[in-house]
Amino acid sequence: MDRNEILYWLRETNEQRLEELWRRADNVRRRAVGDQVHLRGLIEISNVCARSCLYCGLRAPNAKIERYRLTDREILDCAAHAVQLGYGTVVMQAGEDYGVETDRLARLIRQIKSDTPLAVTLSLGERPDQDLVAWRQAGADRYLLRFETSNPKLYKIIHPDLNNRPSDRIAILRRLDQLGYEVGSGVMVGIPGQSYDDLADDIAMFRELRLHMIGVGPWLPHPDTPLAQMASQLRLPPDRQVPNDEITTYKAVALARLACPWANIPSTTALATVNQANGRELGLVRGANVVMPNLTPLRYRPLYEIYPAKACLQESPDDFHLRLRSRIHDIGRTVGAGRGDSKRQTNASSARQAETGG
Ligand code: SAH
Numbered sequence: 527m528d529r530n531e532i533l534y535w536l537r538e539t540n541e542q543r544l545e546e547l548w549r550r551a552d553n554v555r556r557r558a559v560g561d562q563v564h565l566r567g568l569i570e571i572s573n574v575c576a577r578s579c580l581y582c583g584l585r586a587p588n589a590k591i592e593r594y595r596l597t598d599r600e601i602l603d604c605a606a607h608a609v610q611l612g613y614g615t616v617v618m619q620a621g622e623d624y625g626v627e628t629d630r631l632a633r634l635i636r637q638i639k640s641d642t643p644l645a646v647t648l649s650l651g652e653r654p655d656q657d658l659v660a661w662r663q664a665g666a667d668r669y670l671l672r673f674e675t676s677n678p679k680l681y682k683i684i685h686p687d688l689n690n691r692p693s694d695r696i697a698i699l700r701r702l703d704q705l706g707y708e709v710g711s712g713v714m715v716g717i718p719g720q721s722y723d724d725l726a727d728d729i730a731m732f733r734e735l736r737l738h739m740i741g742v743g744p745w746l747p748h749p750d751t752p753l754a755q756m757a758s759q760l761r762l763p764p765d766r767q768v769p770n771d772e773i774t775t776y777k778a779v780a781l782a783r784l785a786c787p788w789a790n791i792p793s794t795t796a797l798a799t800v801n802q803a804n805g806r807e808l809g810l811v812r813g814a815n816v817v818m819p820n821l822t823p824l825r826y827r828p829l830y831e832i833y834p835a836k837a838c839l840q841e842s843p844d845d846f847h848l849r850l851r852s853r854i855h856d857i858g859r860t861v862g863a864g865r866g867d868s869k870r871q872t873n874a875s876s877a878r879q880a881e882t883g884g
Contacts, residue, residue: 527784532726536768536777544777551780551813558787559815561859564866565850566615566647566792567608567821567843570830571596575621577651580684580756581674581714583748583831584621590750594826595625598634604821605638611847614865615645617670617818622651622688631657632664639665645865647710652688652698662705667865669702670710671695672741675717676731677724683760684717684753699735708868710739710790715778716770717745718753718760725768725778733785738868739816740789742778743796744770746833772800776812783813788869792816798837805837806850807857816866817854819846 535547572595575584583591596604601618608616616638620626635646648661649670658669673695675681687693695711702709713728714720732740747754761767768774775797782791793809795818801808806817821843822830828839838846854861 527781529726529730532729532781532785533722535781536722536725536774538777544773547777547780548812551783552811554787555783555791555813555815559790559869562815562862562866563810563854563859564615564790564816564862565611565613566617566816566818566866567604567611567613568617568619568818569596569601569604570620570820570822570826571601571618572620572623572626573826573830574623574625575651576624577622577688578686580686580753581717581745581748581751583750583833585751588750591831592829594829595623596823596826598630600823601634602637602641604823605642605644607821607843608644609642611819611843612861612863613644613819614862615647615668616821617647617649619649619670620651622653626650628653628657628660632660635661635664635666643865645867647708652693652695655701658698658702658705658707662707666707667867668708668710668739670712670739670741671698671702672712672714673699673728673731674713675720675724676713676727677720680717680719680724683719696731696735699737703736708738709735710741711735711737712741712743712782713778714745714770714796715742715775716768718757718767719762720768721762721766722768723766729778729781729785732782732789736870737786737789738870740782740786740791741794742775742782743794744772744775744800746770746796746799748831748833772797772805775800776808779809780813790816790866790868792818794818795820795837796833799833799835802837807853810854810859811857817850819843819850
């Protein structure tokens, strides 16, 4: 799939012709990663954030949200819940919160890894190298850090540096790979100022980084963020601007699958938010093979408002789980068993194999 073909599909609007893209993505998904849909229990461990990203409702300057941090007990209860529901992975996500201390999190990771068979994924922002090293040593398996856009000018606008340290997520992603994490990244679709060329470059970047996991969702304007307020100034002319709509997000999911056949690709909550009725299923039949059900205690959910009206704000994990299982079966798929590791080896395991000649 070359760049021109990616651009062709991104600009295609004819629904009948798009069927071919969906079919191709679904076929590649089936052959490369099979029919299992892996479930990752999401624990939103803190909504405190040091950064001022222009798109995100958790940004430090947003004084309108009440901040929370889960206790050790709450986090371990969520992990136990994940095991009880049969999930193979927990994802601990937060704002870039330095109040989530390196050692405390390392202790929690060790505890989860010794008490349960769960894979542990972290999504905690651009933490310093020593944190990434410590957590990997504690047993963390995977790390998610979206590069958001591969256009450096646009990235600089929407993602200001912290304390004058230049933000280089691509460098961190390469470092995570070196440390032996399974590495996940992704972008928002339809950021004001994002061109079709930019999104084609993003997809090429997924491939270049040889990502184990790719998450894409539409940019959803949060009224208490500068990006929502500046959108009309930043937006490109309609023939160049990527729309932040449902169909364009499916295209990005499908193209990510074609670019990276082996990757684990979630059908994201942002997609389920733009189409509450069946966004999640449509993502799964157009390239995705992962769902991340939310296990955060219900009383904290409304506070983790990266964008408004997130899907499943009020749904208990048990109800959601039952409905999700039947929806997965309805589209002819099965619920994944085990950890659902990436089929692409981590650097560490290929190095080990090289050493043992295996
Ligand atoms: N603080 C961590 C993880 C939390 S945010 C980090 O920055 O990596 C997780 C993802 O949510 C972000 O990477 C971004 O792609 C997405 N996100 C944030 N605000 C959003 C918005 N307004 N609309 C859609 N997605 C958003």
